[in-house]
Amino acid sequence: MSHETNMRASHFRSEGDINTTAAREQWNDQHSHQHTKALLERDSNVFLHQAMSTPCLNALDSAEGIFIQDASGKRYMDFHGNNVHQLGHGHPEVLNAIRQQLAVLPFAPRRFTHQTAIECAEKLTQICGGDLTRVLFAPGGTSVVGMALKLARHVTNNVKVVSLWDAFHGASLDAISVGGEACFREGMGALMPGVERIPPAVSYRGAFASVDGSDVHYADYLEYVIEKEGGIGAFIAEAVRNTDVQVPSKAYWKRIRQICDKHNVLLIIDDIPNGMGRTGEWFTHQAYDIEPDILCIGKGLGGGVVPMAAMLTKEQYNTAAQVSLGHYTHEKSPIGCAAALATIKVIEQENLLNKVRQDSLFMQQQLNRMKALYPMIGDIRGIGLLWGVELVCDPISKQRAFDEAEAVLYQCLNNGLSFKISQGNVIQLSPPLIISKQQLIEALHIFESAIKHVSKDFNYV
Incomplete structure (x- = not known):
């Protein structure tokens, strides 16, 4: 394999693109269920192929609670869920709210409002608290990010943006x-001009990783770029990076907020994958005691059923009445708003935020126990019910254990646990917030058994 091909293979793993490897081919070959094979073939024949989607892993037949079920009848605990599954799959409260809304007002043409949309927007401002009192809805998180970038340009008259590698x-x-x-x-x-990228705050490995694990110097680099580049209107970032689970310190985010205030740069926090309780707070920035100027949310907002997203911002930025920031056909989707209201209701009634904080302590304890036992585990990091387990070939060099991570994935799939891998070697564990303690124990047992099995196969001691 050439150096160029190696480099491409490496960066295509950043979002967990592990579906074109020999291990995936072996997984596909082992499918003995004829109906599954037929569905995968039909999928390949009709859908436009794209990276990270083709070929598909499996064919699903149903989903309920924390489980997804494939066409052969095998069930998997879903620790991935594309981050829409805070309430699991098909939560009865969400489905009932959607049914009731469908019977009355299934769609609202643009230029019209309705009670469900108003109540949903009001409720979102309530759980956000602080100064985030203005809302726009959109049919998906990507659209909300676009709206946020447009608003930042309008407010600051600066088109440049700083983001994170x-x-x-x-x-x-x-x-x-x-x-x-x-x-x-x-x-x-x-692509869109005027984007400057800086390194993310990474404690385990990274461009400026410090010996003591501190990360405030990553924030200082933002100020350096703002001052050198000029014309910066916004800084956009996830408060906690979801895919490979990078968890900055409170000091980092306090410093970021100070820098943005000092230089009149709008802070856009993308909480699309982590919002709605995954961190033990409604929204991740609340765990850091800061407030963004613009908040982007989505995925779990629709209860794992309806595509639904929202942008929240401050009253002082309600100045774009002559600009179409979104203007989407499903801008105030009655079904989406009904699903969102039901999702919030369930999280409140079942006290899921407190449950997540308790489950977080348990996962931290169990994963750190595993780290002490298995040299293949280089790092454990997480918050709430979002955890990353980084596998390495050597704890000193920190060489990424690509093949070992894949082996753990397929071992877990064989035993009924599904998750994603990011950066090629970081196992991301993000179960539904409704998971019971016993189910969590069972899932971690499956995971540890796979780690133990793969450690033996790859001669780790």
């Missing part, structure tokens, strides 16, 4: 322009 903010042209993953920009040519 390795960041994902969506797959549209504007979103990949501010994103930091090369795999999404591959072959796309010129």
Whole structure:
């Protein structure tokens, strides 16, 4: 394999693109269920092929609670869920709210409002608290990111944006322009100009990783770029990077907020994958005691059923009445708003935020126990019910254990646990917030058994 091919293979792993390897081919070959094979073949024949989607892993037949079920009848605990599954799959409260809304007002043409949309927007401002009192809805997170970038340009009259390397903010042209993953920009040519990227706050490995694990100097680099470049209107980032689970310190985010205030740069926090409780707070920035100027949310907002997203901002930025920031056909989707209201209701009634904080302590304890036992585990990091387990070939060099991570994935799939891998070697564990303690124990047992099995196969001691 040439150096160029090696480099491409490496950066295509950044979002967990592990579906073109020999291990995936072996997984596909082992499918003995004829109906599954037929569905996978039909899928390949009719859908436009694209990286990270083709070939598919499996064919699903149903989903309920924390489980997805494939066409052969095998069930998997879903620790991935594309981050829409805070309430699991098909939560009865969400489905009932959608049914009731469908019977009355299934769609609202643009220029009309309705009670469900108003109540949903009001409720979002309530759980956000602080000064985030203005709302716009959109049919998906990528669209919300685009709206946020447009609002920032309008407010600041500056078109330049600073973002983070390795960041994902969506797959549209504007979103990949501010994103930091090369795999999404591959072959796309010129993108939106005026984007500067800086390294993310990474404690385990990274461009400026410190011996003591501190990360405030990553924030200081933002100020350096703002002062050198000039014309910066916004800084966009996830408060906690979802895919490979990078968890900055409170000091980092306090410093970021100070820098943005000092230089009149709008802070846009993309909480699309982590919002709605995954971190033990409604929204991740609340865990850091800061407030963004613009907040982007989505995915779990629709209860795992309806595509639904929202942008929240401050009253002082309600100045774009002559600008079409969104103007989407499903701008105030009655079904989406009904699903969102039901999702919030369930999280409140079942006290899921407190449950997540308790489950977080348990996962931290169990994963750190595993780290002490298995040298293949280089790092454990997480918050709430979002955890990353980084596998390495050597704890000193920190060489990424690509093959071992894949082996753990397929071992877990064989035993009924599904998750994603990011950066090729970081196992991301993000279960539904409704998971029971016993189910969590069972899932971690499956995971540890796979780690133990693969450690033996790859001669780790």
